Amino acid sequence: QVQLVESGGGLVQAGGSLRLSCAASGRTFSRYAMAWLRQAPGKEREFVAGISWAGRSTSYADSVKGRFTISRDNAKNTVALRMDSLKPEDTAVYYCATEERMYGLGMAASQYDYWGQGTQVTVSS
Secondary structure (H helix, E strand, C coil): CCEEEEECCEEEECCCCEEEEEEEECCCHHHCCEEEEEECCCCCCEEEEEECCCCCCEEECCCCCCCEEEEEECCCCEEEEEECCCCHHHCEEEEEEECCCCCCCCCCHHHCCEECCCEEEEEEC
């Protein structure tokens, strides 16, 4: 059973930084792409960033390119999201997610089959 547990959310002022972490368990972590999704109130869940199974490829939503960085540590079964230059519009619940298929890299929220309970990120203006 896939389990994903996020941590690191919080309240930060615009222009500030946060680092989210996700611990994964339940299957061979290094065979699957990982991603961060987010959902703001009244909006659909959206793709933020993804990283391939070996960490060689990454993908970002246009809205976060140049500000967010996704990384993974396959030895520790963790994935992280470094968020810099945060904006009020980044406010959302952030979810760690992974695919059912091996060795892929989805670039849409709908391609991710498992996600954690989420962590709240609030950016004040």
